[in-house]
Structures are given as C-alpha cells and as structure tokens.
Amino acid sequence: MIRFTAGALSRGVLACALVASATLAAAQNNSPVGVWQTIDDHTGQAKAVVEIVEDGNGTLSGKIVKGLGENDKPERRCTACTDARKDQLIKGMTFITGMKQDGDEWQGGQILDPESGKLYKCKMHLEEGGQKLVVRGFIGVSLLGRSQTWIRQQ
Known part of the structure; x- marks a missing residue:
C-alpha cells in the first residue's frame, strides 16, 4: 500500500x-488567441489593446478592449462605419472576423479600420515564438495593403 x-x-x-x-x-x-497591444504602423505608437478569441469552430475574431494614448476615449464611436457598426462605440467593437488557420497563417477574414470605416481582407501570422503578431489588411491581393506588428500582453 x-x-x-x-x-x-x-x-x-x-x-x-x-x-x-x-x-x-x-x-x-x-495561436493569435490572447490579448495584444496594437502598434500604429505610421507613428510606431501604441494604439489599442485588443483581444482575439476563438469562436468555437476554429474561427477567430477580435475586439477592441481599450484605446491607448489619444485613443483612450471610451465615448469614441465609429462614425465612418457604413455597416451595422455605424455609430457603435469603438471600445468593445468586434473589428476582426472570420479568420481561419491555413498552415502557419490565419486568413480569409476581414478587419475593420474604425478610423476610416473601411473593411479590408486580413491575414496574420506569429513571429518571435508567438510574442508578436503581424496583421496585414489589404484590398484584392496582399501586395496592396499595410501591416502592423502587435505585441502579446501577459
């Protein structure tokens, strides 16, 4: 015993x-699932905190948890949006939808720029052992777009 x-x-x-x-x-x-600090690709400044979650069927979506710096205004609304998000609060808004894993990338979804109200195709991949997420929004083909590198938050 x-x-x-x-x-x-x-x-x-x-x-x-x-x-x-x-x-x-x-x-x-x-996986991109987690909390990320977004970095503006034009200014290099932290812009927001976002959370990416799995919707249960392997599809990822992302929402804005908090604005940072000049974007830290809880009352900000997506006045430029033209879809169902028109005039919604930006904080708490789902702005990434439909991302599915394809090898080492996640793609096939869309990302909304709440500043312009424009929707873009989206793809993303992890770097530096999953500590950085490169998010690319584009029109048509991936060459016609721009990328941001986000930093994983603990």
Missing part, C-alpha cells in the same frame, strides 16, 4: 497545475 502525506500530495497537485499552465501557455503562443 502506498501512502501519501498531505505535503507530498499538495506538491504533486501543484506540479500538475504548473505543467498544465505551461502547456496552455505554449499552446496559446502557437
């Missing part, structure tokens, strides 16, 4: 929890 002391049992449970946590963190670093 094997007997465990309370201390040995609690150390075993803690070790299992740490392994599960490390496994989850590694899995999250292989």
